[in-house]
Amino acid sequence: MPIILEASSISKSFRGLMAISDVSVRLEEGQITGLIGPNGAGKTTLFNIITGGIAPDRGTVTFLGKELGKLTPDRICRLGISRTYQLVRPFLSLPVYRNVLIGVYFGRDGYISSAKAEREVDELLEFVGLRDKRAARASELNTVERKHLEIARALATLPRLLLLDEVVAGLNPSETSAVMESIREIRRRGVTIFLIEHVMKVVMGLSDHLLVLHHGELIAEGKPEKVATSPAVVEAYLGHRRPAGAYHAEG
């Protein structure tokens, strides 16, 4: 499978603290790649670098053969990378459908007619189960619904690559399996997925490939079953007094 995104030797520090240190990542097209690591490992920072919100101190990101360089987040979004946020950030005072409409109108390349845009918004809301909340303000949604809204908004931009930052955190088991099914369906539609996840059952169940970040460094990668039991990874989690297997207690 071709490589859709390559991050090479990325480093980023915040006021002397190394958040990401010489990290290289290759995402294969059509795969689900999982990213795990203890709190503060630098996972979200890596996402922010890929989407252009944070400029790395060193290193390059190449997407579909194009170096992203100093491109702004809006350009990167239109090139086909979209995301959800660890702490959900819907446009709170806007109705649900307008939240998604923003992705449709601005997140894609080219022009789309209003009629077609509205139709696509309805399809997306149907997909995430928010059809009947269409006209409600995003602020009226509960956390679970807001997570679904974020997924719809991200899909609205027609991404080639979707970055999911702890989407199942805070969901109960049945909601979690529903979201896992949605993620598989999104992949079936041809979207490559890069997901940060603390719940081991979810990462192990979804990922084709797994990366482990610890103190800003990539300490392991490969097949999920192999990586999760590798000594370095167990050590990293034990260092935080939380064995990898018990990590799903989080959230």
Add this chain to the structure above:
Amino acid sequence: MRTTLLLLLVAFLASIPFLGSSYLPTFFIILFMNLILASSYDIVGGYLGYVNLGHAVFFGLGAYTFGITWNAQAPLGVAFVCAVAAAVIFAALMAYPFFRLHGAYFSLGTFGLIRLFELLAFNFGSLTGGSGGLSVPSSYRLLPTFYTTLILALLTLAIVYKIAKSRLGLAFVSIREDEKVARDFGVPVLRYQTLALMLSASIAGLMGAVYTWYIIYINPEAVFGTEMALLPVAMAMLGGTGAIAGPVIGAVFISIVEEFLWTKLPYLHLAAYGLVIAGVGLFMPGGIVRVPFIEARLRWLGLVEDL
């Protein structure tokens, strides 16, 4: 039904000069001017979400540019065009540095700008007449001004309505809600901020020109003073920002109060604007249009958008 109501209202407004009072048109010119300033302010203040205390800079630039070019023998139309151009060009220039500021910093920065322009108007006497002010040739202009401001007011509302319903308005409100997220979802933020400011400036600049043309004499205090700076903001906030009816209601309310109460207490204007803003924040967050009873009725009239 709604269209009929609105048409009736417009017909009534247009017939005001024929009601026999010479006082009514004067009052309505002020009201229309207030409405135009409040609504054009709200493009940036309400939809884009940046409280621009420097909105009067555009008004004043339009007022002075018109006066200066017209006095320099430019044809009337050219003078109006120059006034709008000055305001719009300045808006385009200030966008980049000022939109790096957020929240209170943006407001304070733009407020500083208005003091700067007041100072410039005072000190470039050869151009502006300094503290002595600037006069333009006079003639009878009451009714022409009445209809010009009426049309400009309707045009402003039409523009704001159109923006609110369009993807342009959607980009503006997404920036208001969360600039970073808007950018992550494809909105070229600075471009839309600049566009919003230029649109807002074009209307205020034109109003400034009409003001000079009507009032014949302007000075730095009248167009760049603190009162002019706070007036549009106070009206928009009182009526409710980010909804087309808000600034209209605020402008009507303040124009009436100003006319019947404050003429007797001229020096209290400023304190009163401050009180209005504080009072709205305390007792009516969101302004008059967001009072549930009123919001329901306005919604029926299609005058409150679900942004």
